[in-house]
Amino acid sequence: MEKYIVTLDEGTTSARSLVVNKKGEIIASNQKEFSQIYPQEGWVEQDATEIWNTQRTTLISALNSKDISPEQIEAIGITNQRETVVVWDKNTGNPIYNAIVWQDRRTDGFCLELAKTHKDIIKQKTGLVIDAYFSASKVKWILDNVKDAKQKALNNELYFGNINTWLIWKLTGGKEFYTDHTNASRTMLYNISTHQWDEELLKLFDIPLNMLPKIKGNSEIYGYTFPELLSKNSKHQIAIASSIGDQQSALFGQMxxxxxxxxxxxxxxxxxxxxxxxxxxxxxxxxxxxxxxxxxxxxxxxxxxxxxxxxxxxxxxxxxxxxxxxxxxxxxxxxxxxxxxxxxxxxxxxxxxxxxxxxxxxxxxxxxxxxxxxxxxxxxxxxxxxxxxxxxxxxxxxxxxxxxxxxxxxxxxxxxxxxxxxxxxxxxxxxxxxKNVETTAMGAAYLAGLAVGYWKDIEDIRKNWxxxxxxxxxxxxxxxxxxxxxxxxxxxxxxxxxxx
Missing domain, CATH: 3.30.420.40 (ATPase, nucleotide binding domain)
Known part of the structure; x- marks a missing residue:
């Protein structure tokens, strides 16, 4: 029975699932677009639940298209649009607001004011410029503008994650709450020298630490999918073995x-x-x-x-x-x-x-x-x-x-x-x-495969490029x-x- 690696490639406008073999060939894939929401000029939102349902649909469709069973999947890798913010209630599992997308500019005014006083310290800590593009001001906006959000956050009732964290949480049936260093480094809350969430920045944006996921490397096991994710007839649980932001995934996929x-x-x-x-x-x-x-x-x-x-x-x-x-x-x-x-x-x-x-x-x-x-x-x-x-x-x-x-x-x-x-x-x-321009998907696949021994080492992968x-x-x-x-x-x- 041939084994494969699956990449979940969650982009800005569509979700895709790709099935990869040992030679680095994509043997099955499926893609589906999801809705873009524009409530006001400069605002860009998405429905996080629709993203999850779309991603799961593409996964099942990709496997069904080639009659691949869940037992043939050695591991899942995740790559995603970065910076986009989901805040959800940890008890109900429901988002408290639409996902605010990386393109969204609603916090421009706040960021311009903040840059007058904190430009250098934020650049030094995060490597980023102060801009509405990154996650921190989006999370702050949700806490400040959604009814009861601030109090729920203080009561340890809310989770914040980028799309990778949201997918890991959903794939594991709400058991695992993690992100990776590449996605964390795009939030404007992560210190690129200490490789940890920065308490001073969390205080500056008034975001409680308890909302944030734990951080892992890009090639290790994050958890296992819940039984019956792919079929009512299969209790097989698949290792989620990589998570990486889309652009860094392409860097690795391009070798x-x-x-x-x-x-x-x-x-x-x-x-x-x-x-x-x-x-x-x-x-x-x-x-x-x-x-x-x-x-x-x-x-x-x-x-x-x-x-x-x-x-x-x-x-x-x-x-x-x-x-x-x-x-x-x-x-x-x-x-x-x-x-x-x-x-x-x-x-x-x-x-x-x-x-x-x-x-x-x-x-x-x-x-x-x-x-x-x-x-x-x-x-x-x-x-x-x-x-x-x-x-x-x-x-x-x-x-x-x-x-x-x-x-x-x-x-x-x-x-x-x-x-x-x-x-x-x-x-x-x-x-x-x-030859294979799907390097974003390949990066996550290679990192997942390395984590579970599907590929022996990077040299084993390099020959596929x-x-x-x-x-x-x-x-x-x-x-x-x-x-x-x-x-x-x-x-x-x-x-x-x-x-x-």
Missing amino acids: CLEPGDIKVTFGTGAFIVMNTGDKKIDSKNGLLTVIGYSINNKFIYGLEGSVMMAGATLQWLRDDLRIIYKTQLSEWYSEQVNDDRQVYFVPSFSGLGSPYWDPYSRGAIFGLDRGVKKEHIIKGALESIAFQTNDVLEAMREDSKINIRSIKVDGGASKNNYLIQFQSDISKSELIRP EVDKKVEPKRETTKLVKGWKEAVSRTRNWLKDINE
């Missing part, structure tokens, strides 16, 4: 295991992570210091840049402007442009992430004239993903003093050949796309990059300036 290795994941946003080994680099250029991964109590650090709008920009063209039927067609439309008009599309719909961290910026399109057609706008939107990524790569070069020659890419949009060639051109670096395509820079793009920077500068502080 970026040496200092200076970089991966770029093109998803809803674009996320760029550089492995810095056992060295914490304090960014002077708007990047974040994060835990890359932790195995057997050994910590690998990383530098990270976050682009808020990547694939989401193309989704906006599809769903809201309706000028493109499928996001994949952006490659074809971009290739139809045969003149030298350069349209710049700055997609700061809810502000700019790394390296600018400007919540006041708003989106704009530059370079319009009467000859501009929808093809130019689609091309500008697609190129904006590469331009924003390049902004982060330039900051990484500056912070790390490493000359970046090679970048590994993954995520859905890495299949877009126009995008990766343009990225290579403006970043003046070789881009490498692996294969190159699909290498792309080299083909043209001079200095003038294009200069134009992009000018376009971005003209969107900066927009909301602040027009409301003064």
